Amino acid sequence: MMYRWTRVTGIMAAMVVIGCGGSEPGTTNSDEQKPRVAYVTNGIADFWSIADAGAKKGAEEFGADVQVLMPANGIGDQKQQIEDLISQGIDGLAVSPIDPVNQTELLNEVAENTILITHDSDAPESNRQVYIGMDNYLAGRMCGELVEEALPEGGEVMILVGRMEQDNARRRRQGVIDQLMGRPVNADNFDAPGEVIRNDKYVILDTLTDQFDRAKAKANAEDTLSRYPDVACMVGLFTYNPPLCLEALQQAGKLGQVKVVAFDEAEETLQGITDGSVYGTVVQNPFEYGRQSVRVLVELIEGNNEIIPENLFIDIPARQIRQDNVATYWSELNEQLGRK
Numbered sequence: 001m002m003y004r005w006t007r008v009t010g011i012m013a014a015m016v017v018i019g020c021g022g023s024e025p026g027t028t029n030s031d032e033q034k035p036r037v038a039y040v041t042n043g044i045a046d047f048w049s050i051a052d053a054g055a056k057k058g059a060e061e062f063g064a065d066v067q068v069l070m071p072a073n074g075i076g077d078q079k080q081q082i083e084d085l086i087s088q089g090i091d092g093l094a095v096s097p098i099d100p101v102n103q104t105e106l107l108n109e110v111a112e113n114t115i116l117i118t119h120d121s122d123a124p125e126s127n128r129q130v131y132i133g134m135d136n137y138l139a140g141r142m143c144g145e146l147v148e149e150a151l152p153e154g155g156e157v158m159i160l161v162g163r164m165e166q167d168n169a170r171r172r173r174q175g176v177i178d179q180l181m182g183r184p185v186n187a188d189n190f191d192a193p194g195e196v197i198r199n200d201k202y203v204i205l206d207t208l209t210d211q212f213d214r215a216k217a218k219a220n221a222e223d224t225l226s227r228y229p230d231v232a233c234m235v236g237l238f239t240y241n242p243p244l245c246l247e248a249l250q251q252a253g254k255l256g257q258v259k260v261v262a263f264d265e266a267e268e269t270l271q272g273i274t275d276g277s278v279y280g281t282v283v284q285n286p287f288e289y290g291r292q293s294v295r296v297l298v299e300l301i302e303g304n305n306e307i308i309p310e311n312l313f314i315d316i317p318a319r320q321i322r323q324d325n326v327a328t329y330w331s332e333l334n335e336q337l338g339r340k
Contacts, residue, residue, distance in 0.1 A: 040093065162211065
């Protein structure tokens with residue numbers, strides 16, 4: 001065995017015992033030698049349950065011990081979880097930052113003390129080694145394409161999302177807007193929330209946030225239906241938004257009258273596509289987010305820096321799901337989760 005002193009500025013100092021002579025990824029080490037890695041999400045959702053399964057599969061496949069942590073109470077909770085992991089001397093950490101701009105200092109501190117990567121939502125100004133996920137701006141444009149298909153004649157659109165602080169939320173929202181406004185691809189664009197955005201075909205009424213509060217998300221959907229009687233499409237950009245839109249539409253007697261375009265793969269959303277109450281959704285691959293995060297951390301812990309591409313981005317592409325492919329996709333998802 002050898003000992004490594006880990007300096008944790010402003011948190012605490014810990015002496016970490018690490019094994020000598022690591023093994024190749026994919027081989028099984030003894031418990032004492034296994035790299036200890038952590039996978040931290042940005043909240044609690046079905047999406048993250050799928051990523052949890054992927055991370056555990058990765059741990060089994062690549063010979064690691066993994067902790068999966070889901071902050072229930074926002075940025076303060078996530079910060080505490082990260083600090084606790086560093087104080088434990090974790091060998092590598094994959095995190096989906098809630099507010100990357102304001103968390104850069106914390107993330108850089110983490111990067112001084114362990115291997116740091118991001119997943120799902122990036123922190124490009126931090127010293128993370130690589131981002132694993134999709135191009136959220138282009139995925140947002142894919143979502144906008146679904147809106148165009150659902151509303152070929154145009155109409156009023158409301159965007160609903162958890163929080164705008166997250167890099168992924170900002171980018172996918174902007175992708176939707178730019179697609180509907182017919183703008184060239186430019187991920188640096190930004191339209192401030194609270195402003196009506198329109199062209200001669202589409203009107204984007206607003207962007208409503210809920211900070212992962214399901215009651216608030218449901219209220220946002222209900223308020224949209226009462227305040228904007230001519231709304232033609234509701235776009236839910238976090239996994240729980242579309243199911244709550246469907247609940248609000250059902251209660252208002254407008255299910256099927258107002259189009260719903262979704263993001264991610266909640267079962268209610270997939271059932272809605274099957275039934276025709278949801279036009280379509282853009283899905284990520286959270287299972288692979290979890291699995292690949294563990295794989296990359298193990299490779300980096302064992303000294304294989306060639307795993308990191310030049311652009312510091314490991315792309316796991318998004319997909320559009322409609323009625324014609326929802327059954328196949330749902331079957332694939334159930335297989336990943338070990339469901340029959």
